[in-house]
Amino acid sequence: MATLLLADHHEDTLGDATAKALTAAVQIGTPVHILVAGKSPKGAAEQAAKLEGVEKVLVASGDHYAHGLAEPFTALIIGLMDGYDALVSSSSTTGKNILPRVAAKLDVMQVSDISKVEAPDTFERPVYAGNALQIVKCSEPKKIVTVRTAAFQATGEGGSAAVEEISAAEDPGLSSFVGEELTKSDRPELGSAKIVVSGGRAMGSAEKFKEVIEPLADQLGAAIGASRAAVDSGYAPNDQQVGQTGKVVAPELYVALGISGAIQHLAGMKDSKVIVAINKDEEAPIFQVADYGLVADLFTAVPELREELAKAGK
Amino acid sequence: MKVLVPVKRVVDYNVKIRVKSDGSGVELSNVKMSMNPFDEIAVEEALRLKEAGKAEEVVVVSVGPAQAAETIRTGLAMGADRGVLVKVDGPVEPLGVAKILKKIVEDEKPGLVIMGKQAIDDDCNQTGQMLAALLDWPQGTFASKVAPDGDGVSVTREVDGGLQTVSLKLPAVVTTDLRLNEPRYASLPNIMKAKKKPIDERSASDLGVDAAPRLEILKTSEPPKRQAGAKVGSAAELVSKLKNEAGVL
Ligand SMILES: Cc1cc2nc3c(=O)[nH]c(=O)nc-3n(C[C@H](O)[C@H](O)[C@H](O)COP(=O)(O)OP(=O)(O)OC[C@H]3O[C@@H](n4cnc5c(N)ncnc54)[C@H](O)[C@@H]3O)c2cc1C
Numbered sequence: 411m412a413t414l415l416l417a418d419h420h421e422d423t424l425g426d427a428t429a430k431a432l433t434a435a436v437q438i439g440t441p442v443h444i445l446v447a448g449k450s451p452k453g454a455a456e457q458a459a460k461l462e463g464v465e466k467v468l469v470a471s472g473d474h475y476a477h478g479l480a481e482p483f484t485a486l487i488i489g490l491m492d493g494y495d496a497l498v499s500s501s502s503t504t505g506k507n508i509l510p511r512v513a514a515k516l517d518v519m520q521v522s523d524i525s526k527v528e529a530p531d532t533f534e535r536p537v538y539a540g541n542a543l544q545i546v547k548c549s550e551p552k553k554i555v556t557v558r559t560a561a562f563q564a565t566g567e568g569g570s571a572a573v574e575e576i577s578a579a580e581d582p583g584l585s586s587f588v589g590e591e592l593t594k595s596d597r598p599e600l601g602s603a604k605i606v607v608s609g610g611r612a613m614g615s616a617e618k619f620k621e622v623i624e625p626l627a628d629q630l631g632a633a634i635g636a637s638r639a640a641v642d643s644g645y646a647p648n649d650q651q652v653g654q655t656g657k658v659v660a661p662e663l664y665v666a667l668g669i670s671g672a673i674q675h676l677a678g679m680k681d682s683k684v685i686v687a688i689n690k691d692e693e694a695p696i697f698q699v700a701d702y703g704l705v706a707d708l709f710t711a712v713p714e715l716r717e718e719l720a721k722a723g724k
Numbered sequence: 725m726k727v728l729v730p731v732k733r734v735v736d737y738n739v740k741i742r743v744k745s746d747g748s749g750v751e752l753s754n755v756k757m758s759m760n761p762f763d764e765i766a767v768e769e770a771l772r773l774k775e776a777g778k779a780e781e782v783v784v785v786s787v788g789p790a791q792a793a794e795t796i797r798t799g800l801a802m803g804a805d806r807g808v809l810v811k812v813d814g815p816v817e818p819l820g821v822a823k824i825l826k827k828i829v830e831d832e833k834p835g836l837v838i839m840g841k842q843a844i845d846d847d848c849n850q851t852g853q854m855l856a857a858l859l860d861w862p863q864g865t866f867a868s869k870v871a872p873d874g875d876g877v878s879v880t881r882e883v884d885g886g887l888q889t890v891s892l893k894l895p896a897v898v899t900t901d902l903r904l905n906e907p908r909y910a911s912l913p914n915i916m917k918a919k920k921k922p923i924d925e926r927s928a929s930d931l932g933v934d935a936a937p938r939l940e941i942l943k944t945s946e947p948p949k950r951q952a953g954a955k956v957g958s959a960a961e962l963v964s965k966l967k968n969e970a971g972v973l
């Protein structure tokens with residue numbers, strides 16, 4: 411039951427999502443090979459080779475793999491799938507973009523966003539914004555699975571897999587990359603941070619969002635998240651949206667500031683270990699999942715919180 | 725150019741769903757149903773293209789039970805020109821829907837298909853990518869901006885690191901993200917007008933598609949409930965609890 415795992419990477423560095431998806435991939439079928447496709451992703455491939463339990467790393471280099479475009483990636487993966495019984499990736503936007511395209515080409519129904527591997531052909535996955543859990547059995551000739559990384563521990567290092575260059579497939583020429591605007595930040599990545607501080611509509615403006623959330627996040631060494639309302643209003647970039655249709659996170663500590671706790675938001679953070687909510691409405695649904703709730707105006711409570719954290723050595 | 729918009733009938737996003745106690749699924753009887761929110765965004769985008777003179781006709785299509793005609797009517801009331809209902813009883817998975825949509829595309833020959841990125845019931849996020857694959861068309865998923873020009877379309881996509889813009893050859897499949905637009909409400913006169921707009925009825929078997937589910941749902945259960953914790957009185961108490969009780973600082 412050989413499994414091909416599609417890596418998430420930034421050319422020189424391998425994303426943490428790959429190590430988490432690997433944990434699921436190993437449970438689905440071994441040996442696991444990791445496919446690292448990019449412009450020239452040597453660094454990422456070397457890091458992939460160090461992950462425990464990986465037998466081989468396949469590297470495909472080419473300009474048409476520089477931006478994760480679904481059409482050339484699909485052509486590449488289809489050419490490899492004869493040798494594999496399963497294809498796995500994280501539920502990153504890249505994985506979500508590419509895997510269903512491969513699945514349809516293979517006439518296989520994909521299992522999306524699994525949160526547990528019950529057996530090599532049986533998976534748990536959340537539906538209805540996480541308000542129900544399905545146990546799904548997949549008897550397809552090949553299994554195509556995306557993995558909710560927040561639900562899996564990262565596999566550690568200690569491996570030394572062979573790294574093999576494979577030839578690039580032809581670019582079908584249907585799509586081309588035009589440009590990108592990436593959010594720059596020195597803070598931890600939202601998907602893998604131990605602490606996340608999120609702001610909602612209550613912030614009122616992009617300036618206030620920055621002024622209130624950033625210093626607190628820096629003090630805690632936290633990643634920044636946001637509700638849909640905050641993103642829609644332009645207070646925070648789209649890649650910070652936490653929720654059913656944004657990112658799903660499960661940090662040690664999630665701090666929700668001025669977020670009401672709509673089910674679509676809870677879907678993205680309710681598996682956090684400890685949840686703190688500050689909201690001036692004591693009836694806000696976020697308090698139903700919060701371990702520690704503070705009913706207060708966040709514009710006075712957050713500065714106080716920062717002072718207390720400083721006193722506590724943070 | 726004709727624009728085809730697939731729309732799914734789903735449990736309204738405001739409804740707190742209930743899992744059936746026998747584990748056989750989610751309670752769907754007497755529950756408010758609506759058009760999947762991402763599909764409303766897709767209809768809106770198609771209408772804006774038409775209003776901008778970039779599209780001539782907007783056709784909405786739904787795969788589902790007879791009641792999916794209501795979802796199509798919603799699209800017609802927003803301003804779409806006509807509808808196609810492909811009747812299927814029982815659940816259809818994204819691969820089955822994509823196969824049916826492929827047949828409709830072959831009939832209708834749209835220049836662009838705009839659909840939701842994700843249905844909020846199954847949370848699959850697959851159908852658009854699958855349809856694009858079956859047609860061998862390019863795909864622009866998770867779109868926050870769609871700009872057709874000439875024989876191509878430029879699509880700005882919401883990706884994990886920010887925004888990415890790609891250029892696709894037409895015909896293409898685009899899937900919508902939340903920031904693409906704010907869908908309009910149907911006005912009363914338009915709701916009345918929509919009643920007269922045509923809905924063509926088909927079935928999966930007329931189209932020659934086997935849309936039987938491939939996956940077996942063994943069980944549906946409620947997720948473990950999270951217990952609400954305690955309210956704290958001050959920032960000082962909060963920090964002390966986080967440090968000494970929760971141990972997360
Ligand atoms: C298809 C679909 C997908 C969606 N996906 C997502 C998603 O992925 N993620 C997501 O977050 N949402 C999502 N939503 C939106 C969701 O339903 C809510 O609308 C959204 O989460 C609300 O954001 P909010 O809590 O910031 O705003 P609001 O609900 O407006 O809440 C603001 C809160 O701030 C409090 N407040 C105001 N002023 C202060 C103050 N000075 N101090 C303290 N508290 C204050 C208020 O009491 C209130 O509770 C989705 C919706 C749909 C339809």
Ligand SMILES: Nc1ncnc2c1ncn2[C@@H]1O[C@H](COP(=O)(O)O)[C@@H](O)[C@H]1O
Pocket residue numbers: 730731732733760762763785786787788816818821838839840841842843844846847848849850851852
């Ligand atoms: N039964 C259906 N009828 C029409 N369109 C559908 C149907 N199911 C899914 N779609 C479309 O595919 C999108 C993604 O759905 P999914 O892949 O199920 O998350 C939806 O937003 C719709 O645009």
